[in-house]
Amino acid sequence: MATARTGKLFAYISIQNIIGTFAQAAFWLQYCVTDRPATRYWDLSSKSSKLSSSIGGRGNVMADDAPVEHARRNPNIIITGTPGTGKTTHCEALAARIAAAADGTGPESDAALAELRHIAVNDVVRDGNCHDGWDAAYQSWLVDEDKLLDALEPDMTSARGGCIVDWHACDLFPASWVDLVVVLTADTEPLYDRLALRNYPEAKMQENIDAEIMQVLLAEAHDAYEPEIVVELASNTPDDMEANVDRIAAWVTQWRKDRGV
Ligand SMILES: Nc1ncnc2c1ncn2[C@@H]1O[C@H](COP(=O)(O)OP(=O)(O)OP(=O)(O)O)[C@@H](O)[C@H]1O
Ligand SMILES: [Mg+2]
Helix, strand or coil: CCHHHHHHHHHHHHHHHHHHHHHHHHHHHHHHHHCCCCCCCCCCHHHHHHHHHHHCCHHHCCCCCCCCCCCCCCCCCCEECCCCCCCCHHHHHHHHHHHHHHHHCCCCCHHHHHCEEEEEEEHHHHHHCCCCEEEEECEEEEHHHHHHHHHHHHHCCCCCCCCCECCCCCCCCCHCCCCEEEEEEECCHHHHHHHHHCCCHHHHHHHHHHHHHHCCCHHHHHHHHCCEEEEEEEECHHHHHHHHHHHHHHHHHHHHHCCCC
């Protein structure tokens, strides 16, 4: 049973690697020729390209000497990546440290985390009706990005800041809202196993794995934000996750220290 499953997985991964090599070449060719990412995946509506050209992207990054539009006490961090790479798991681990910092039971070194908050965008989409309905075949909401941005704007532009945004897209957020973009990545085998546990439809499973092989999210992050605020972190094992969360917490502490907060 286990051998048959392992054989199936390796066959799947081998075919994926071959497809991935060609798809990656095609993707980068298209990317180089058109200077924009390939087709969006998952539950993003076609509005995204319009939005990213109007409010996202490099055009929004302020010059060094420009006045700061949104002075924040805490950095806003986008945690993004292909579905299954571990965004929510990382955010929940961070949220536990935030809660401990806020009620004084955490270590002194985590004190800077006290005002942060986890924003699960999937919940905002569902509870705030930021969608045009449910796609049953794809098992996803059809996200209305205009409504989503309106729903997030008060928190993202507040003086408190400190939003840890958990979502599988990043480039819709204006650069002025964002201080760090963490792109989580996973190898094909653990990602396959994690998605298989969710019983995703085959098409959705395949698109997600292809998107990870083609590094779609990383390309979107690099296209929309300055390179120094985009960081790629591997998320294959629990040790990776622990190290990543430590690293993000240390980065927050340093960010506040640099600004004398
Ligand atoms: N670094 C890791 N090591 C081991 N298991 C992990 C790791 N990251 C995530 N997982 C596991 O992978 C599964 C998917 O993780 P999670 O739900 O956090 O992904 P996600 O990126 O939030 O997905 P989605 O975009 O669909 O919300 C969970 O069962 C989680 O325990
Ligand atoms: Mg999640």
